[in-house]
Amino acid sequence: MEDQREKHLRIVFVPSYREGTCCEGYTILEVAQEAGVYIDSACGGAGKCGKCKVRIVSGTCSPPTREESEQITSREQGQGFRLACRAQLQTDAVIFIPEKAIFKGPASRKEFTPRKIPIQPAVTTHLLNAAQPHGTHSTPLDTLSTFLKSRHGLNGVTVDPQVLGEVAGLLEQPGEIAASVWMNREIIRVQKGAATPAYGIALDVGTTTLALYLCNLATGKILTSASATNPQTIFGEDIMSRIAYSVHHPEVGVKRMQRELVNTVNEMIHQVTADKRLSADDIVDMTVVGNTVMHHIFLGLPPDRLGFWPFTPTVQTSVNVKARDLGIDILPSAYVHVLPVEAGFVGADNVAVLIAEEPYTRDEISLVIDIGTNGELALGNKSRLLSCSCATGPALEGAQIKCGMRAAPGAIEKVKVDPQTFDVDYKVIGNQAWKGEETPGKFRPVGICGSGILDAIAALYLSGVIRPNGAFMQGYITPRLRKDEKGYKEFVLARGEETPTGRDIVITQRDVRQIQLAKAAIRAGCQIMMKLLDVRLPDRLIVAGAFGMHIDRDNALAIGLFPQCKPETVSFVGNAAGHGAYLALINRGKREEADRIARWTEHIELATEESFQKEFLQALAFPERKG
Amino acid sequence: MDKKLVDLMADLMEDEVLALVKEKIKQGEDPMGILDDARSAMEAVGKRFESCEYFIPDLMMAGEILRQISDMVRPLLEKTTGPQKLGKVIIGTVAGDIHDIGKDIVTFMVDVSGYEVLDLGIDVPAEVFVEKIKEFQPQVVGLSGFLTLAFDSMKNTVEAIEKAGLRDKIKIMIGGGQMDEEVRKYVKADAYGKDAVAGVELCRKWIGARQ
Numbered sequence: 001m002e003d004q005r006e007k008h009l010r011i012v013f014v015p016s017y018r019e020g021t022c023c024e025g026y027t028i029l030e031v032a033q034e035a036g037v038y039i040d041s042a043c044g045g046a047g048k049c050g051k052c053k054v055r056i057v058s059g060t061c062s063p064p065t066r067e068e069s070e071q072i073t074s075r076e077q078g079q080g081f082r083l084a085c086r087a088q089l090q091t092d093a094v095i096f097i098p099e100k101a102i103f104k105g106p107a108s109r110k111e112f113t114p115r116k117i118p119i120q121p122a123v124t125t126h127l128l129n130a131a132q133p134h135g136t137h138s139t140p141l142d143t144l145s146t147f148l149k150s151r152h153g154l155n156g157v158t159v160d161p162q163v164l165g166e167v168a169g170l171l172e173q174p175g176e177i178a179a180s181v182w183m184n185r186e187i188i189r190v191q192k193g194a195a196t197p198a199y200g201i202a203l204d205v206g207t208t209t210l211a212l213y214l215c216n217l218a219t220g221k222i223l224t225s226a227s228a229t230n231p232q233t234i235f236g237e238d239i240m241s242r243i244a245y246s247v248h249h250p251e252v253g254v255k256r257m258q259r260e261l262v263n264t265v266n267e268m269i270h271q272v273t274a275d276k277r278l279s280a281d282d283i284v285d286m287t288v289v290g291n292t293v294m295h296h297i298f299l300g301l302p303p304d305r306l307g308f309w310p311f312t313p314t315v316q317t318s319v320n321v322k323a324r325d326l327g328i329d330i331l332p333s334a335y336v337h338v339l340p341v342e343a344g345f346v347g348a349d350n351v352a353v354l355i356a357e358e359p360y361t362r363d364e365i366s367l368v369i370d371i372g373t374n375g376e377l378a379l380g381n382k383s384r385l386l387s388c389s390c391a392t393g394p395a396l397e398g399a400q401i402k403c404g405m406r407a408a409p410g411a412i413e414k415v416k417v418d419p420q421t422f423d424v425d426y427k428v429i430g431n432q433a434w435k436g437e438e439t440p441g442k443f444r445p446v447g448i449c450g451s452g453i454l455d456a457i458a459a460l461y462l463s464g465v466i467r468p469n470g471a472f473m474q475g476y477i478t479p480r481l482r483k484d485e486k487g488y489k490e491f492v493l494a495r496g497e498e499t500p501t502g503r504d505i506v507i508t509q510r511d512v513r514q515i516q517l518a519k520a521a522i523r524a525g526c527q528i529m530m531k532l533l534d535v536r537l538p539d540r541l542i543v544a545g546a547f548g549m550h551i552d553r554d555n556a557l558a559i560g561l562f563p564q565c566k567p568e569t570v571s572f573v574g575n576a577a578g579h580g581a582y583l584a585l586i587n588r589g590k591r592e593e594a595d596r597i598a599r600w601t602e603h604i605e606l607a608t609e610e611s612f613q614k615e616f617l618q619a620l621a622f623p624e625r626k627g
Numbered sequence: 628m629d630k631k632l633v634d635l636m637a638d639l640m641e642d643e644v645l646a647l648v649k650e651k652i653k654q655g656e657d658p659m660g661i662l663d664d665a666r667s668a669m670e671a672v673g674k675r676f677e678s679c680e681y682f683i684p685d686l687m688m689a690g691e692i693l694r695q696i697s698d699m700v701r702p703l704l705e706k707t708t709g710p711q712k713l714g715k716v717i718i719g720t721v722a723g724d725i726h727d728i729g730k731d732i733v734t735f736m737v738d739v740s741g742y743e744v745l746d747l748g749i750d751v752p753a754e755v756f757v758e759k760i761k762e763f764q765p766q767v768v769g770l771s772g773f774l775t776l777a778f779d780s781m782k783n784t785v786e787a788i789e790k791a792g793l794r795d796k797i798k799i800m801i802g803g804g805q806m807d808e809e810v811r812k813y814v815k816a817d818a819y820g821k822d823a824v825a826g827v828e829l830c831r832k833w834i835g836a837r838q
Binding site: 308470486488509512516621 | 678679680681682683684685687722723724725726727728731749750773774775776779780804805
């Protein structure tokens with residue numbers, strides 16, 4: 001029977017920021033299902049499988065049940081973890097849904113293809129036969145330095161203070177010592193006998209997703225990778241809200257966000273090292289990239305000034321910090337190398353994309369587009385390179401879209417519309433087949449993610465349902481095109497009987513407008529840079545970012561997300577930021593290159609460009625239909 | 628009311644509307660009546676914008692038509708009643724923020740709707756708002772901001788206006804990317820306008836009520 005009580009509790013689900021309402025006594029899972037929020041519950045809410053583990057960020061629920069004490073460790077309970085199918089809501093609440101465990105292995109959702117590059121890691125290992133007999137007058141450090149100088153040509157090598165004690169002990173015993181030297185200047189690890197292989201970690205801190213790669217530093221091979229939701233999403237969904245959190249919680253705000261981030265990174269490290277049967281001390285080097293705000297928070301620097309014009313970063317050059325000072329669980333004396341940033345909104349992630357794609361070594365003009373909540377663009381060649389950031393907003397990631405959701409199981413990720421009958425076929429994440437292929441998939445659609453929205457809008461535009469100015473066509477050519485209860489036009493992609501919530505999944509006129517705003521921001525940035533360089537069309541177009549890997553090239557071109565390049569000049573390079581972090585990990589020359597390029601690239605502040613408004617307004621419309 | 632004029636303009640048929648207005652002036656029709664029709668058409672445009680059927684370029688187009696009609700009609704009005712501006716409005720993007728697309732659109736729409744607008748530009752410090760309010764003596768002040776943190780700046784600006792003893796003389800509206808009713812309460816503004824149409828509507832409500 002339908003509950004007649006007024007649903008007065010407001011429940012917010014993070015990181016999707018979807019909202020649900022309920023009365024007291026509803027379980028989190030019930031509210032999530034009604035709100036179209038996906039929570040895995042293999043046992044169907046029986047409290048048996050433990051898969052619906054969520055974290056209560058704020059609000060109060062019923063006391064933990066017996067099932068929960070069996071399936072949730074006391075440490076997790078202390079952090080607010082509950083089973084969504086058991087915890088009954090008593091107040092308004094914010095619920096954090098962790099990414100389904102931590103994705104690992106090559107199937108990681110933030111992928112790239114490693115490129116051949118000389119293996120020159122920052123940490124090199126040298127074998128020394130420098131046994132120091134009792135009673136010698138030379139200090140252990142002197143002995144080592146002399147050896148490294150005479151045998152290995154390294155001048156002025158120092159020793160990490162905490163390693164020094166081990167050095168003295170090892171030198172008293174006969175036999176060889178393996179010394180791991182960072183950047184030819186500091187010994188960060190000593191071992192008896194032959195060295196164990198050295199490993200490193202490359203980390204890409206995205207605003208919503210973290211990607212981590214474990215590499216063998218001798219071979220450059222990526223052994224495994226992991227990704228996880230950035231735990232900072234509980235403090236706000238975009239970078240601006242993270243800055244605001246820091247501003248409104250002076251001193252403690254940034255520390256809290258840093259602690260959450262470091263904890264999750266450590267969990268990922270434990271996972272990948274355990275997977276490869278390594279210990280934390282086997283990881284002797286680490287590189288980190290991220291946008292400027294993530295970069296600052298990772299280092300514990302308040303990002304406050306990045307929220308205001310002129311968005312000045314606290315530090316711009318690369319930074320080396322001891323792992324133990326950051327609380328990162330690798331070899332404590334190892335350095336964590338954080339790549340440089342270009343400007344307030346063009347961060348180390350963009351620098352990493354540049355060192356991965358190297359537009360500055362070529363004659364041809366490259367346009368590099370990294371699409372995220374904040375789009376970053378670079379245009380140029382070996383003589384000049386411009387960069388800028390544009391406020392694309394979260395629409396392309398499915399936020400602020402009526403039925404939008406992040407790319408997660410249950411999201412419609414691909415859409416086709418028949419131009420004659422306006423029938424819709426779609427593919428849902430988690431299912432192999434399209435809906436039209438008749439094999440009932442495991443997942444029924446609960447929403448639509450960025451690539452699906454793009455497909456849907458392109459298909460509706462190409463079939464004439466959406467006009468070049470973005471408005472739905474006059475009249476109602478198909479029952480799928482209709483008015484909602486408030487009189488706003490919308491197009492039905494999936495009917496209620498196809499969805500688990502019983503609600504239709506639609507693209508509204510407002511959704512189309514949101515996408516137009518996002519695409520116009522990107523296009524206006526491209527146009528202004530192309531004018532500044534006097535370029536009509538770039539010779540090559542490189543689309544970076546995980547989002548780029550999932551979108552359809554022709555559809556993106558059809559709605560004018562990118563300048564109208566020849567399709568064959570467009571390449572999608574996936575997580576180029578992660579790739580750049582990887583390259584800087586296995587080749588230290590790339591670190592110097594990154595510092596040089598970060599300074600050399602000319603940063604353009606779009607909002608202060610005179611023609612920005614004109615370009616932006618022009619870029620709102622869809623380009624002419626081809627063919 | 629001439630339904631044909633209202634419909635043509637609401638449908639953004641620029642050439643047809645202007646030809647019709649020219650014809651009406653030639654026929655010696657009441658210029659105030661023409662302006663009233665144009666304003667009714669703008670209300671229809673506002674509704675279509677509200678439902679997302681019209682988008683920013685359509686709004687700008689409507690504003691452009693309204694400006695041209697005003698230009699044609701105003702000389703006739705000035706002969707009888709002198710220059711007619713409905714009231715004064717100051718608009719600016721608050722300190723720490725440099726985004727001006729939205730602010731410029733609001734400025735344009737308020738201007739073509741018959742108000743005298745002073746645009747202070749971007750990154751405008753609170754003290755400049757105060758100084759200009761004293762000089763220009765507007766009835767309405769619009770604070771624009773796109774960045775989340777602009778709301779702190781807005782709050783400071785409203786406080787500075789209050790400290791200067793000017794708060795009672797003006798109505799303050801805020802608008803921009805992240806603004807909403809919650810922000811309005813936080814910065815202690817009088818209203819939040821979610822787009823240019825809402826901004827014009829607020830001016831009309833406040834200034835109209837004074838006359």
